[in-house]
Amino acid sequence: MNLNMQQFKADFFKALAHPLRIKILELLAEGEKSVNELQSLAGSEGSAVSQQLTILRGKNIVTGTKDGNRVIYSLRDPMIVELLSVAKQIFNNHLVDTISMLDQMKE
Amino acid sequence: MNLNMQQFKADFFKALAHPLRIKILELLAEGEKSVNELQSLAGSEGSAVSQQLTILRGKNIVTGTKDGNRVIYSLRDPMIVELLSVAKQIFNNHLVDTISMLDQMKE
Protein backbone atom coordinates (compact mmCIF):
# COMPACT_ATOMS: atom_id res chain seq x y z
CA MET A 1 0.00 0.00 0.00
CA ASN A 2 1.48 3.30 -1.04
CA LEU A 3 1.59 6.69 0.55
CA ASN A 4 -1.35 7.99 -1.49
CA MET A 5 -3.60 5.26 -0.13
CA GLN A 6 -2.49 6.08 3.42
CA GLN A 7 -3.19 9.74 2.79
CA PHE A 8 -6.56 8.85 1.35
CA LYS A 9 -7.50 6.89 4.45
CA ALA A 10 -6.22 9.63 6.73
CA ASP A 11 -8.35 12.16 4.86
CA PHE A 12 -11.37 9.95 5.34
CA PHE A 13 -10.88 9.77 9.10
CA LYS A 14 -10.18 13.49 9.16
CA ALA A 15 -13.66 14.00 7.72
CA LEU A 16 -15.06 12.26 10.81
CA ALA A 17 -12.84 14.20 13.21
CA HIS A 18 -15.23 16.96 14.12
CA PRO A 19 -17.98 16.95 16.76
CA LEU A 20 -20.64 18.50 14.53
CA ARG A 21 -19.81 16.18 11.65
CA ILE A 22 -20.10 13.19 14.01
CA LYS A 23 -23.48 14.50 15.14
CA ILE A 24 -24.65 14.94 11.55
CA LEU A 25 -23.61 11.39 10.65
CA GLU A 26 -25.37 9.97 13.69
CA LEU A 27 -28.53 11.82 12.68
CA LEU A 28 -28.29 10.62 9.09
CA ALA A 29 -27.76 7.08 10.35
CA GLU A 30 -31.43 7.27 11.44
CA GLY A 31 -32.50 8.27 7.96
CA GLU A 32 -32.26 11.06 5.41
CA LYS A 33 -32.86 14.62 6.56
CA SER A 34 -32.96 18.16 5.22
CA VAL A 35 -30.35 20.73 6.20
CA ASN A 36 -32.99 22.50 8.24
CA GLU A 37 -33.86 19.34 10.16
CA LEU A 38 -30.17 18.69 10.80
CA GLN A 39 -29.75 22.22 12.11
CA SER A 40 -32.66 21.86 14.52
CA LEU A 41 -31.68 18.39 15.72
CA ALA A 42 -28.02 19.32 16.13
CA GLY A 43 -28.91 22.58 17.84
CA SER A 44 -26.67 24.49 15.45
CA GLU A 45 -27.21 27.99 14.09
CA GLY A 46 -26.03 29.89 11.05
CA SER A 47 -24.21 28.14 8.25
CA ALA A 48 -22.22 25.74 10.44
CA VAL A 49 -24.15 22.63 9.39
CA SER A 50 -23.96 23.61 5.74
CA GLN A 51 -20.20 24.11 6.03
CA GLN A 52 -19.69 20.68 7.57
CA LEU A 53 -22.00 19.04 5.02
CA THR A 54 -19.80 20.50 2.30
CA ILE A 55 -16.80 18.73 3.83
CA LEU A 56 -18.69 15.43 4.15
CA ARG A 57 -19.90 15.76 0.56
CA GLY A 58 -16.35 16.43 -0.60
CA LYS A 59 -15.27 13.10 0.86
CA ASN A 60 -18.21 11.25 -0.68
CA ILE A 61 -19.52 10.36 2.77
CA VAL A 62 -22.93 11.97 2.30
CA THR A 63 -24.93 12.94 -0.72
CA GLY A 64 -27.48 15.71 -1.10
CA THR A 65 -30.42 15.82 -3.49
CA LYS A 66 -32.55 18.83 -4.17
CA ASP A 67 -36.21 18.71 -3.28
CA GLY A 68 -37.69 22.05 -4.31
CA ASN A 69 -36.54 24.61 -1.83
CA ARG A 70 -34.63 22.17 0.30
CA VAL A 71 -31.74 19.73 0.05
CA ILE A 72 -32.14 16.27 1.51
CA TYR A 73 -29.00 14.60 2.76
CA SER A 74 -28.31 10.91 3.32
CA LEU A 75 -25.36 8.60 3.95
CA ARG A 76 -23.74 7.34 0.76
CA ASP A 77 -22.81 4.00 2.29
CA PRO A 78 -24.65 2.08 5.02
CA MET A 79 -21.25 0.82 6.19
CA ILE A 80 -20.81 4.24 7.79
CA VAL A 81 -23.37 3.15 10.36
CA GLU A 82 -21.32 0.01 10.96
CA LEU A 83 -18.15 2.12 11.31
CA LEU A 84 -19.74 4.38 13.92
CA SER A 85 -20.99 1.31 15.76
CA VAL A 86 -17.53 -0.28 15.93
CA ALA A 87 -16.09 3.05 17.04
CA LYS A 88 -18.70 3.22 19.79
CA GLN A 89 -17.67 -0.23 21.05
CA ILE A 90 -14.05 0.94 21.23
CA PHE A 91 -15.12 4.07 23.12
CA ASN A 92 -17.10 1.96 25.57
CA ASN A 93 -14.18 -0.40 26.14
CA HIS A 94 -11.81 2.42 27.02
CA LEU A 95 -14.08 5.07 28.39
CA VAL A 96 -13.34 4.09 31.96
CA ASP A 97 -9.59 4.34 31.32
CA THR A 98 -9.92 7.71 29.68
CA ILE A 99 -12.19 9.19 32.30
CA SER A 100 -9.87 8.07 35.10
CA MET A 101 -7.00 9.57 33.12
CA LEU A 102 -8.87 12.87 32.90
CA ASP A 103 -9.48 12.76 36.64
CA GLN A 104 -5.76 12.32 37.23
CA MET A 105 -5.01 15.28 35.03
CA LYS A 106 -7.23 17.51 37.13
CA GLU A 107 -5.12 16.85 40.23
CA MET B 1 -25.58 12.17 23.85
CA ASN B 2 -23.94 15.40 24.88
CA LEU B 3 -21.33 17.62 23.30
CA ASN B 4 -18.50 16.17 25.37
CA MET B 5 -19.18 12.71 24.01
CA GLN B 6 -19.23 14.06 20.46
CA GLN B 7 -15.96 15.83 21.10
CA PHE B 8 -14.51 12.66 22.57
CA LYS B 9 -15.43 10.70 19.45
CA ALA B 10 -14.11 13.41 17.17
CA ASP B 11 -10.81 13.35 19.05
CA PHE B 12 -10.62 9.61 18.60
CA PHE B 13 -11.06 9.87 14.83
CA LYS B 14 -8.61 12.77 14.77
CA ALA B 15 -6.03 10.39 16.21
CA LEU B 16 -6.49 8.19 13.12
CA ALA B 17 -6.41 11.13 10.71
CA HIS B 18 -2.75 11.03 9.76
CA PRO B 19 -1.05 8.88 7.11
CA LEU B 20 1.83 7.77 9.33
CA ARG B 21 -0.49 6.97 12.22
CA ILE B 22 -2.63 4.85 9.86
CA LYS B 23 0.48 3.04 8.70
CA ILE B 24 1.58 2.41 12.30
CA LEU B 25 -1.83 0.99 13.22
CA GLU B 26 -1.85 -1.27 10.17
CA LEU B 27 1.58 -2.59 11.15
CA LEU B 28 0.52 -3.14 14.76
CA ALA B 29 -2.59 -4.93 13.52
CA GLU B 30 -0.15 -7.69 12.42
CA GLY B 31 1.33 -7.90 15.90
CA GLU B 32 3.36 -5.95 18.44
CA LYS B 33 6.50 -4.18 17.24
CA SER B 34 9.35 -2.06 18.58
CA VAL B 35 9.70 1.58 17.58
CA ASN B 36 12.73 0.64 15.52
CA GLU B 37 10.80 -2.02 13.62
CA LEU B 38 7.97 0.43 13.00
CA GLN B 39 10.46 2.99 11.69
CA SER B 40 11.98 0.48 9.25
CA LEU B 41 8.66 -0.91 8.08
CA ALA B 42 7.08 2.52 7.69
CA GLY B 43 10.18 3.87 5.96
CA SER B 44 10.24 6.82 8.32
CA GLU B 45 13.30 8.61 9.67
CA GLY B 46 14.05 10.76 12.70
CA SER B 47 11.55 11.11 15.49
CA ALA B 48 8.42 11.09 13.36
CA VAL B 49 7.24 7.62 14.41
CA SER B 50 7.92 8.38 18.05
CA GLN B 51 5.95 11.61 17.78
CA GLN B 52 2.94 9.86 16.29
CA LEU B 53 3.16 7.03 18.82
CA THR B 54 2.93 9.68 21.53
CA ILE B 55 -0.34 10.89 20.03
CA LEU B 56 -1.73 7.34 19.73
CA ARG B 57 -0.66 6.62 23.31
CA GLY B 58 -2.37 9.78 24.51
CA LYS B 59 -5.66 8.55 23.05
CA ASN B 60 -5.23 5.09 24.59
CA ILE B 61 -5.14 3.53 21.14
CA VAL B 62 -1.74 1.88 21.57
CA THR B 63 0.29 0.93 24.60
CA GLY B 64 4.06 0.71 24.95
CA THR B 65 6.01 -1.51 27.33
CA LYS B 66 9.73 -1.28 27.95
CA ASP B 67 11.91 -4.24 27.04
CA GLY B 68 15.46 -3.30 28.00
CA ASN B 69 16.68 -0.84 25.46
CA ARG B 70 13.54 -0.85 23.42
CA VAL B 71 9.85 -0.10 23.72
CA ILE B 72 7.39 -2.60 22.31
CA TYR B 73 4.09 -1.20 21.08
CA SER B 74 0.80 -2.96 20.56
CA LEU B 75 -2.85 -2.12 19.93
CA ARG B 76 -4.82 -1.66 23.13
CA ASP B 77 -8.02 -3.01 21.63
CA PRO B 78 -8.39 -5.65 18.89
CA MET B 79 -11.52 -3.78 17.76
CA ILE B 80 -9.13 -1.31 16.14
CA VAL B 81 -8.40 -4.00 13.57
CA GLU B 82 -12.12 -4.35 12.99
CA LEU B 83 -12.48 -0.59 12.62
CA LEU B 84 -9.71 -0.41 10.00
CA SER B 85 -11.33 -3.31 8.18
CA VAL B 86 -14.73 -1.62 8.02
CA ALA B 87 -13.05 1.59 6.89
CA LYS B 88 -11.28 -0.33 4.14
CA GLN B 89 -14.62 -1.71 2.90
CA ILE B 90 -15.97 1.83 2.70
CA PHE B 91 -12.87 2.95 0.79
CA ASN B 92 -13.26 0.08 -1.64
CA ASN B 93 -16.94 0.86 -2.19
CA HIS B 94 -16.21 4.47 -3.09
CA LEU B 95 -12.72 4.33 -4.46
CA VAL B 96 -13.94 4.25 -8.02
CA ASP B 97 -16.08 7.33 -7.43
CA THR B 98 -13.25 9.20 -5.81
CA ILE B 99 -10.65 8.30 -8.41
CA SER B 100 -12.94 9.36 -11.22
CA MET B 101 -13.55 12.58 -9.30
CA LEU B 102 -9.80 13.16 -9.07
CA ASP B 103 -9.52 12.54 -12.79
CA GLN B 104 -12.16 15.16 -13.47
CA MET B 105 -10.27 17.65 -11.31
CA LYS B 106 -7.12 17.20 -13.38
CA GLU B 107 -8.89 18.38 -16.55
Next chain:
DNA sequence: TATATATTTGATTATTTGAATATATATAAA
Protein backbone atom coordinates in the same frame (compact mmCIF):
# COMPACT_ATOMS: atom_id res chain seq x y z
C1' DT C 1 -40.13 39.15 -0.62
C1' DA C 2 -39.27 35.18 2.32
C1' DT C 3 -37.05 30.87 3.14
C1' DA C 4 -33.48 27.34 2.57
C1' DT C 5 -28.97 26.47 1.52
C1' DA C 6 -24.25 27.53 0.02
C1' DT C 7 -20.07 30.19 -0.41
C1' DT C 8 -16.65 33.51 0.88
C1' DT C 9 -13.79 35.88 4.01
C1' DG C 10 -10.64 36.81 7.60
C1' DA C 11 -9.20 36.13 12.29
C1' DT C 12 -8.09 32.60 15.39
C1' DT C 13 -6.48 28.28 16.75
C1' DA C 14 -4.54 23.67 15.90
C1' DT C 15 -1.56 20.45 13.48
C1' DT C 16 2.44 19.07 10.99
C1' DT C 17 7.26 18.85 10.15
C1' DG C 18 12.09 18.52 10.69
C1' DA C 19 15.84 19.68 13.44
C1' DA C 20 17.92 19.89 17.77
C1' DT C 21 18.26 18.19 22.23
C1' DA C 22 17.40 14.98 26.05
C1' DT C 23 17.07 10.55 28.41
C1' DA C 24 17.70 5.79 29.18
C1' DT C 25 19.77 1.52 28.47
C1' DA C 26 23.47 -1.35 26.63
C1' DT C 27 28.22 -2.39 25.58
C1' DA C 28 33.02 -2.13 25.73
C1' DA C 29 37.40 -0.42 27.11
C1' DA C 30 40.46 1.21 30.82
Next chain:
DNA sequence: TTTATATATATTCAAATAATCAAATATATA
Protein backbone atom coordinates in the same frame (compact mmCIF):
# COMPACT_ATOMS: atom_id res chain seq x y z
C1' DT D 1 34.07 -0.02 38.79
C1' DT D 2 34.34 3.96 36.01
C1' DT D 3 34.32 6.12 31.70
C1' DA D 4 33.21 6.36 27.07
C1' DT D 5 30.33 5.42 23.42
C1' DA D 6 26.53 3.59 20.75
C1' DT D 7 21.70 2.69 20.17
C1' DA D 8 16.76 3.36 21.04
C1' DT D 9 13.31 6.35 22.17
C1' DA D 10 11.23 10.68 23.64
C1' DT D 11 10.73 15.64 24.01
C1' DT D 12 11.04 20.38 22.67
C1' DC D 13 10.91 24.12 19.48
C1' DA D 14 9.79 27.18 15.72
C1' DA D 15 8.17 27.70 11.05
C1' DA D 16 4.90 26.28 7.70
C1' DT D 17 0.45 24.67 6.74
C1' DA D 18 -4.27 23.55 7.61
C1' DA D 19 -8.74 23.71 10.12
C1' DT D 20 -12.30 26.16 12.70
C1' DC D 21 -15.66 29.64 13.43
C1' DA D 22 -18.77 33.33 12.88
C1' DA D 23 -20.27 36.97 10.08
C1' DA D 24 -21.36 38.62 5.65
C1' DT D 25 -22.77 37.74 1.16
C1' DA D 26 -24.71 34.93 -2.65
C1' DT D 27 -27.95 31.79 -4.96
C1' DA D 28 -32.06 29.31 -5.76
C1' DT D 29 -36.68 28.29 -5.12
C1' DA D 30 -41.25 29.43 -3.31
